[in-house]
Amino acid sequence: MHIPDGYLGPKTCGIFYLSMVPVWYLASVRIKKTLGFRYLPFLALASAFTFIIMMFNFPIPGGATGHMVGGTVVSIVLGPWAGVVAMSLTLSLQALLFGDGGITSLGANSFNMAFLMSFTGYYTYLLITSRSASPLRQTIACAIAGYLSVNITALAVAFELGIQPMIAHASDGTPLYAPYPLSITIPAMMIPHLLFLGPVEAFGTALVVSYIRKREDLVFHRHKEDLHLAPLYRVLIFLVLLTPLGLLAQGVPWGEWDIEGLKSLTGYVPSGMERLNSLWSGIMPDYTIPGLHSDTGSAIGYVISALVGSVTVIGLVYLWGKVWHQR
Amino acid sequence: MTREIYRLEGVSYSYGRYPALRDVDLVVEEGESIAILGANGSGKSTLLKLLDGLIFPTEGTLLAFGRPVTEENLSGGFLAEFRKRIGFVFHEPDVQLFCPTVFDELSFGPLQLDLPVEEVKKRVSDLMGMLGLHSLRDRPPYTLSSGEKKKVALASVLTVNPDVLLMDEPTNGLDPRTQVWLFELIEALRGFNKTFIIATHDLSLVEDLTDRVVLLDEAHRVVADGDTVDILRDKDLLLRTNIIHEHPHRHGDVVHIHSHGPYAGHDEHE
Amino acid sequence: MNLPEWLKVSVPALTPERGVKEPGFIKKNLEEIASLMRWMMDTEESAGRRGLLQTFDPRARILGILFLVVATAVTGNTIGFVSIMIIILLLSYLSSVGITDMVGRVLPSFVFTGVMVLPALLSIVTPGTHILTIMIGTKEIGITYEGLRTAGTLLVRVTMMVSLVALLLLTTRQADLFTGLRGLPVPAFLVTALFMAFRYIFILLRMAEDVNLARRSRTIDHGLLRDTQGWFASRIAFFVERSMKMAEDISMAMCSRGFTGEIKGMDMDGMKRRDYLWLGGTSFVFFIILGLY
Numbered sequence: 013m014h015i016p017d018g019y020l021g022p023k024t025c026g027i028f029y030l031s032m033v034p035v036w037y038l039a040s041v042r043i044k045k046t047l048g049f050r051y052l053p054f055l056a057l058a059s060a061f062t063f064i065i066m067m068f069n070f071p072i073p074g075g076a077t078g079h080m081v082g083g084t085v086v087s088i089v090l091g092p093w094a095g096v097v098a099m100s101l102t103l104s105l106q107a108l109l110f111g112d113g114g115i116t117s118l119g120a121n122s123f124n125m126a127f128l129m130s131f132t133g134y135y136t137y138l139l140i141t142s143r144s145a146s147p148l149r150q151t152i153a154c155a156i157a158g159y160l161s162v163n164i165t166a167l168a169v170a171f172e173l174g175i176q177p178m179i180a181h182a183s184d185g186t187p188l189y190a191p192y193p194l195s196i197t198i199p200a201m202m203i204p205h206l207l208f209l210g211p212v213e214a215f216g217t218a219l220v221v222s223y224i225r226k227r228e229d230l231v232f233h234r235h236k237e238d239l240h241l242a243p244l245y246r247v248l249i250f251l252v253l254l255t256p257l258g259l260l261a262q263g264v265p266w267g268e269w270d271i272e273g274l275k276s277l278t279g280y281v282p283s284g285m286e287r288l289n290s291l292w293s294g295i296m297p298d299y300t301i302p303g304l305h306s307d308t309g310s311a312i313g314y315v316i317s318a319l320v321g322s323v324t325v326i327g328l329v330y331l332w333g334k335v336w337h338q339r
Numbered sequence: 340m341t342r343e344i345y346r347l348e349g350v351s352y353s354y355g356r357y358p359a360l361r362d363v364d365l366v367v368e369e370g371e372s373i374a375i376l377g378a379n380g381s382g383k384s385t386l387l388k389l390l391d392g393l394i395f396p397t398e399g400t401l402l403a404f405g406r407p408v409t410e411e412n413l414s415g416g417f418l419a420e421f422r423k424r425i426g427f428v429f430h431e432p433d434v435q436l437f438c439p440t441v442f443d444e445l446s447f448g449p450l451q452l453d454l455p456v457e458e459v460k461k462r463v464s465d466l467m468g469m470l471g472l473h474s475l476r477d478r479p480p481y482t483l484s485s486g487e488k489k490k491v492a493l494a495s496v497l498t499v500n501p502d503v504l505l506m507d508e509p510t511n512g513l514d515p516r517t518q519v520w521l522f523e524l525i526e527a528l529r530g531f532n533k534t535f536i537i538a539t540h541d542l543s544l545v546e547d548l549t550d551r552v553v554l555l556d557e558a559h560r561v562v563a564d565g566d567t568v569d570i571l572r573d574k575d576l577l578l579r580t581n582i583i584h585e586h587p588h589r590h591g592d593v594v595h596i597h598s599h600g601p602y603a604g605h606d607e608h609e
Numbered sequence: 610m611n612l613p614e615w616l617k618v619s620v621p622a623l624t625p626e627r628g629v630k631e632p633g634f635i636k637k638n639l640e641e642i643a644s645l646m647r648w649m650m651d652t653e654e655s656a657g658r659r660g661l662l663q664t665f666d667p668r669a670r671i672l673g674i675l676f677l678v679v680a681t682a683v684t685g686n687t688i689g690f691v692s693i694m695i696i697i698l699l700l701s702y703l704s705s706v707g708i709t710d711m712v713g714r715v716l717p718s719f720v721f722t723g724v725m726v727l728p729a730l731l732s733i734v735t736p737g738t739h740i741l742t743i744m745i746g747t748k749e750i751g752i753t754y755e756g757l758r759t760a761g762t763l764l765v766r767v768t769m770m771v772s773l774v775a776l777l778l779l780t781t782r783q784a785d786l787f788t789g790l791r792g793l794p795v796p797a798f799l800v801t802a803l804f805m806a807f808r809y810i811f812i813l814l815r816m817a818e819d820v821n822l823a824r825r826s827r828t829i830d831h832g833l834l835r836d837t838q839g840w841f842a843s844r845i846a847f848f849v850e851r852s853m854k855m856a857e858d859i860s861m862a863m864c865s866r867g868f869t870g871e872i873k874g875m876d877m878d879g880m881k882r883r884d885y886l887w888l889g890g891t892s893f894v895f896f897i898i899l900g901l902y
């Protein structure tokens with residue numbers, strides 16, 4: 013479900029980064045409050061486990077395997093904010109240290125898998141269990157939460173990719189980033205998730221939570237006061253141990269969104285939409301210098317503007333270093 | 340009169356339903372070097388964690404530097420003082436080392452305790468020189484050998500310059516050379532009025548480096564507290580608490596029962 | 610000690626192999642774990658070499674590569690692609706990054722995107738000027754010029770962005786990466802959590818490897834899922850206890866050394882002239898490309 017670098021246009025990447033900044037900020041404030049000073053090793057372990065969960069494959073009927081995301085599990089056990097942070101850490105680690113996923117698309121990936129998945133999963137679970145929390149009801153709630161959240165996430169990914177041909181293309185309409193329109197990306201993402209990967213997530217989520225309940229006095233997120241470290245570790249370790257079972261069914265990973273794109277091709281109409289102004293051109297309007305109107309002039313204008321830009325960068329870095337030093 | 344460091348009165352600790360320490364009375368004075376001796380699972384590590392304020396007695400009272408150590412009490416100024424004065428070398432260096440480089444590892448403690456940066460740099464550099472760690476400065480600790488890890492773990496505690504050093508099985512898994520090095524270091528530090536409390540079942544360490552032994556039995560109680568020499572001579576006591584054992588031993592054709600421990604040579608051998 | 614009789618008997622000869630085989634998932638798990646570990650080792654080895662990028666301050670290195678990554682992300686024309694391509698090749702050469710290391714990291718993404726983008730070549734997906742026409746029954750399917758452009762652009766862009774990230778990873782030791790991040794405006798607790806997660810991953814992988822190896826050494830497997838699950842169940846309890854203890858101990862070790870919830874770090878040395886030059890250069894490329902966009 014990771015969107016790699018190069019599939020999303022700069023505007024999309026920028027918008028998702030901008031929208032994730034307040035979420036990350038809020039999340040870090042919230043978890044410090046709810047988890048106390050022990051939050052660090054705790055989040056790190058959660059994130060390590062989601063990393064490993066995503067590395068291994070789960071079995072899908074028909075001999076194929078697919079990945080589980082695991083975001084719902086973390087958010088049900090630790091609360092949605094901790095889920096956001098743990099998952100974002102995992103995604104950053106994958107992008108920065110393993111070159112997996114994407115750096116420019118980190119904002120979008122975090123929005124989908126950390127934010128959207130944690131919150132939809134958590135609140136689905138909460139809604140279903142609010143009236144009664146019998147074990148059966150909890151298990152069902154986990155399954156539904158897993159299924160729903162992974163599908164909503166998939167839909168978001170499909171949407172983000174599908175709008176690229178419309179909003180990010182060359183002047184003649186040729187897509188410059190992800191090439192398939194919504195009519196292709198939505199079925200390509202949703203069919204495997206509704207049919208196979210959704211059930212995987214549902215099954216995994218339910219299994220883990222029922223395991224914890226059997227094991228010990230699991231304290232769920234709502235009882236914040238006596239939240240202790242045990243439940244999460246148990247969940248995650250369980251998942252790590254369980255996921256390799258998926259490899260019993262050997263096969264290529266199923267449901268990576270882009271492979272699925274091949275399967276349900278419906279048609280393509282290049283959009284004739286006008287090229288939108290880039291986010292950045294607003295910052296440096298037109299790159300020309302007044303008084304120079306010839307072609308050479310505007311070329312020189314480009315270079316000079318760019319030079320001004322990089323000198324500004326150097327200045328900012330220098331100043332920032334100074335300020336940082338004096339802190 | 341020497342200063343009192345710790346005073347434990349009727350201290351018990353249990354992990355949920357499982358008791359780990361029962362009714363411990365103990366007074367530790369400045370400059371003492373004490374071995375906490377006991378078989379596996381007798382509660383040595385638990386005692387050290389209590390002394391380091393990482394867990395708190397479920398029963399009884401624990402005073403450190405004359406002040407009660409409780410969860411509420413251990414905060415703010417007292418916490419900072421407490422952490423500055425007491426250093427804990429954990430059993431597993433892997434657990435204790437969590438920074439990206441050796442340098443970061445050594446500077447972590449003093450930085451958290453708000454020492455001035457220049458002082459931190461000096462201490463780190465001095466210690467790296469003393470322990471021969473300069474070449475490892477930028478290495479990630481998890482890539483080091485176990486002897487080097489142990490050195491780094493120890494150095495990361497020493498940079499804070501604590502008065503009291505708690506050590507959990509420091510010789511475990513060390514090769515003889517590193518072990519000798521460690522003994523020399525502890526011996527050198529003892530000369531400067533540092534207090535050592537060392538959990539171990541390594542009797543050569545106890546014999547060489549400590550003057551007092553607190554013996555725990557498998558019921559998690561203190562069964563003896565006294566002079567190192569006296570306690571190490573009490574073979575029955577050590578056998579009873581599972582510190583030493585007897586096993587059949589073959590010398591040529593003669594098989595005889597033979598106990599392993601200090602002062603237990605082959606003298607009963609004909 | 611009284612050994613039970615059966616323990617004293619040793620098996621006289623190898624029993625003929627019959628229906629005994631290593632379960633696939635164990636083999637595959639071990640391979641995956643091993644390949645990840647090897648991958649990290651190779652990266653670390655390459656990062657230790659001497660070269661141009663390696664001489665820059667980690668902060669500047671990360672920032673500069675980010676400028677180039679974003680430049681690649683925004684460029685939409687041949688000149689932009691070609692110039693960044695040249696920069697990548699030059700940097701790899703000057704930083705003694707081996708071709709095989711580079712290809713090894715870029716190839717998977719290249720193949721993946723290459724396959725994914727194939728249908729976009731066809732006229733049914735991207736209509737336009739046919740440059741090649743195939744008849745399937747009575748239907749005419751062609752490869753279009755527009756399709757080729759679309760697919761080519763994506764493939765080139767993805768490959769170049771992956772190459773840039775690979776360049777950073779292959780010239781930066783893991784510790785430097787974290788140090789560099791700490792020097793950038795990233796909250797200290799996030800960098801610490803990131804690093805700890807990184808550590809845990811390897812500890813857990815090693816544990817998983819041990820368990821899988823232990824399983825391999827005692828395998829008499831008839832492919833029964835029930836057996837496998839029983840085995841897993843028996844290991845879970847052990848793992849849970851061990852990892853929990855480890856995480857709690859780490860948390861205690863941090864408290865013991867004065868951690869109270871906020872990591873306090875040391876200021877890093879200032880950047881040198883070459884670092885500023887590098888940042889100026891990469892941001893210049895970025896701004897030029899932005900102008901061409």
Ligand SMILES: Nc1ncnc2c1ncn2[C@@H]1O[C@H](COP(=O)(O)OP(=O)(O)O)[C@@H](O)[C@H]1O
Pocket residue numbers: 354357358359377378379380381382383384385386854
């Ligand atoms: N985290 C824990 N949870 C539950 N029981 C524990 C824990 N740590 C130790 N124990 C138990 O407490 C007792 C004392 O343990 P410990 O202090 O580690 O002994 P020692 O260090 O002497 O080997 C043992 O019975 C052990 O099983």
Ligand SMILES: [Mg+2]
Pocket residue numbers: 383384385430507
């Ligand atoms: Mg112990």
